[in-house]
Amino acid sequence: MNLGRLQFLGTGTSQGVPMIGCSCAVCRSEDPRDQRLRCSVWIQTPESSLLIDTSPDFRTQALRAGIQSVDAVLYTHAHADHVLGLDDLRCFCERENRSMPIYSHPETLKQIQGIFPYAFFPKVRVSTYVQVDPIAVESTFELGGWRITPLKVEHGSIQTYGFLFDRKEGKRFVYLSDCKQLSEEVIERVRGVDYLIIDALRQKPHPTHLSIEESIEVAKKIAAKQTYFTHLTHHHTHCERERMIPEGLSIAIAYDRLEIEL
Numbered sequence: 001m002n003l004g005r006l007q008f009l010g011t012g013t014s015q016g017v018p019m020i021g022c023s024c025a026v027c028r029s030e031d032p033r034d035q036r037l038r039c040s041v042w043i044q045t046p047e048s049s050l051l052i053d054t055s056p057d058f059r060t061q062a063l064r065a066g067i068q069s070v071d072a073v074l075y076t077h078a079h080a081d082h083v084l085g086l087d088d089l090r091c092f093c094e095r096e097n098r099s100m101p102i103y104s105h106p107e108t109l110k111q112i113q114g115i116f117p118y119a120f121f122p123k124v125r126v127s128t129y130v131q132v133d134p135i136a137v138e139s140t141f142e143l144g145g146w147r148i149t150p151l152k153v154e155h156g157s158i159q160t161y162g163f164l165f166d167r168k169e170g171k172r173f174v175y176l177s178d179c180k181q182l183s184e185e186v187i188e189r190v191r192g193v194d195y196l197i198i199d200a201l202r203q204k205p206h207p208t209h210l211s212i213e214e215s216i217e218v219a220k221k222i223a224a225k226q227t228y229f230t231h232l233t234h235h236h237t238h239c240e241r242e243r244m245i246p247e248g249l250s251i252a253i254a255y256d257r258l259e260i261e262l
């Protein structure tokens with residue numbers, strides 16, 4: 001059954017690919033899949049249009065994807081590469097004369113408020129400014145026809161939220177960008193999900209992100225019908241990454257504008 005679609009708005013790590021000032025083979029690659037804006041996904045169903053994160057590239061991403069409306073945004077954490085596009089939500093606030101609901105952990109919402117204090121001013125709604133309606137979530141909630149469960153995952157010294165999206169038909173997808181380790185509890189919770197979207201930064205181990213090898217191990221445990229790797233650096237081309245996946249595993253490398261039928 002087609003319930004909608006998910007589009008990868010960006011699949012690059014915090015600096016994007018190509019990186020400013022870099023002339024490596026990946027940054028000069030002519031394969032369009034090697035052009036990666038910062039990480040975010042857009043989830044469209046007949047009931048709702050939701051975003052996970054608003055990257056610094058959000059304006060470009062929204063224009064190229066043709067995003068006409070956004071009902072709410074879920075934030076994984078407050079690192080710059082995941083929140084700095086928030087101000088560009090203003091067009092949706094202005095057009096519909098409303099504030100934008102944003103969902104995350106209470107601490108993340110506080111950090112976002114520190115970056116965009118004016119977006120949180122209550123009741124002094126200037127019609128062209130962005131205004132958010134912060135909604136702290138720490139357990140499963142309903143939104144836009146989905147049952148969404150925030151999952152705490154370790155991202156170096158901080159925690160980020162992964163989000164599991166369920167329908168009555170079952171676990172549809174889980175988005176786990178920016179993580180270094182998953183607890184057994186989280187793995188158990190998402191095991192057998194249809195689509196797993198997960199951080200797989202690069203080959204060399206990193207203190208705050210899963211490496212390709214580590215992500216492969218996690219993907220085997222979760223055993224999704226299909227896994228997609230995201231939050232990718234300029235260390236390997238798309239094709240090189242594909243060759244790093246052992247045969248027989250349902251793991252694909254995501255790229256910008258790739259769509260999944262939900």
Ligand SMILES: [Zn+2]
Pocket residue numbers: 013014039079081082178231
């Ligand atoms: Zn990131």
Ligand SMILES: [Zn+2]
Pocket residue numbers: 018019022023024025026027234
């Ligand atoms: Zn490079």
Ligand SMILES: [Zn+2]
Pocket residue numbers: 077079155178
């Ligand atoms: Zn991060």
